[in-house]
Amino acid sequence: MSHMSTLKLTAETESLINNRAVGYSLEAPFYASQEIFDLDVEAIFAKHWLFSTTEAEIAEPGDFVTVDIGPHSVIILRDDDEEVRAFRNVCRHRGSRLLDSPCGSVGNLVCPYHQWTYRTDGSLIHAESQPPSFERDRFGLKPVHVRTVGGLVFICLGEEPPEDFDEVAGNIEPYLTPYDLRHAKVAHQVDLVEEGNWKLVMENNRECHHCDSAHPELITAYFPLFGYTADDVTPRLRPVFERYQAAAEDLGAACAASQFPRDTWYEPDTRITGFRVSHLPLDGEGSSFGPDGKPVCAKLMGSITQARFGDLSMHMQPNSWFHLLSDHAIVFRVLPVSPDKSIVRTTWLVHSDAVEGVDYDVDSLTSVWRTTNDQDRVLVAGTQCGVANPGYEPGPYSLVEDDVEAFANWYIGRLHKYVTS
Known part of the structure; x- marks a missing residue:
């Protein structure tokens, strides 16, 4: 059945989707049009695993977070049996929003309007002044599809979520399990409003072509070689590449000793739930994002036993990326707000037993990525201004921007599938 009854598209928008130039950045309306933004919410964010x-x-029963995506609001919580659940943030009485807080803890979910009350499993337990014929079990909260993978929580707003998620989860979980994110502790969290379309945020993340010039703090730990091969490394980067090769050998030995998986998964645009997993060595000491690759937390994550364990990097389409290190993990989530505004949430996780002020210092733990995020915020805002300029036209991706091209391919492919099915 066609989706067009939900959102009518202009012929111009359909033409843009059907005629995207492969190998080039997207046309300006993809970054600035309200019509395409609304399509993104409906076809991407309301249909895929996020x-x-x-x-x-949500470590304890009753703990919750709320997530707002366009017109959708979702409650994610741990129920009394310690299962993770997700529900529409809408009372079944007259539609009041149940929870306004971004996070918190509840015994039951009580509507602030007329006090309809729900258990944490979504069942209705109190509705005042109803007739004897009232069937309480018909008015539980509307569930949302939810999955946990290695301590990460994904939701899908669609009635029929993409079926390939089981396979993707099976592929990535062995990489996540040793870090034990389920039992980690949130050390810090920041929401950053970026003045740019959500796709510009994701495209900026999907390449490090700009890292050498824009992120001096980040590349004290990273090798600025993303997208390069041994054959096309420039003379300027040759010493860096040789140092990288030595660090990669050390990381391979560390993984072999701990039986950590070494396969690299690269399926960002060849499946519905696009993803990428790679394990990268770090420069200097090779441990973390401290100066010269030094650790930033004294306690190692999960069952990791070697501090010099590089960076497990994971990308998930359409809205997230992750960096897992021996001593902490950083998770990133992007949500769209408007055609020219997005919110990036960054969360730093440490071992549950790590003590602030003893094992880690929040400023030191978060310094590199707080700085990097702010630098990226400026770059994204500048690009948003540029794509809105009448002088903008799509430009060609470089040889080291394969992941940006893959993101654009995935995005256009999913839009095309949606509007033609």
């Missing part, structure tokens, strides 16, 4: 929160943020 990274939404971590189990560490």
Whole structure:
């Protein structure tokens, strides 16, 4: 059945979707049009699996977070049996929003309007002044599809979520399990409003072509070689590449010793739930994002035993990326607000027994990525201004921007599938 009855598209928008130039950035309306933004919410964010929160943020029964995506609002919580559940944030009486807070803890869910009351499993237990014929079990909260993978929580707003998620979860969980994110502790969390379309945020993340010039703090730990091969490394980067090769050998030995998986998964645009997993060595000491690759937390994550364990990097389409290190993990989530505004949430996780002020210092733990996020915020805002300029036209991606091209391919492919099915 066609989806067009939900959102009518102009012939111009359909033409843009059907005629996207492969290897080039997207046309300006993809970044600035309200019509395409509304399509993005409906066809991408309301149909695909979205990274939404971590189990560490809902550690105890009754703990919840709320997630707002366009007109949708979702409650994600841990129920009294310690299962993770998700519900529409809408009372079944007259539609009041149940929870306004971004996070918190509840015994039951009580509507602030007329006090309809629901258990944490979504069942209705109190509705005042109803007739004897009232069937309480018909008016539980509307569930939302939810899955946990290695301590990460994903939701899907669609009635029929993509079926390939089981396979993707099976592929990535072995990489996540040793870090034990389920039992980690939230050390810090920041929401950053970016003055740019959500796709510009994701495209900026999907390449490090700009890292050498824009992120001096980040590349004290990272090798600025993303997208390069041994054959096309420039003379300027040759010493860096040789240092990288030595660090990669050390990381391979560390993984072999701990039986950590070494396969690289690269399926960002060849399946519905696009993803990428790679394990990268770090420069200097090779441990973390401290100066010269030094650790930033004294306690190692989960069952990790070697501090020099590089960076497990994971990308998930359409809205998230992750960095897992021996001593902490950082998870990133992007949600659209308007055609030219997005919210990036960054969450730093440490071992549950790590003590602030003893094992880690929040400023040191978060310094590199707080700085990097702010630098990226400026770059994204500048690009948003540029794509809105009448002088903008799509430009060609470079040889080291394969992941940006893959993101654009995935995005256009999903839009095309949606509007033609």
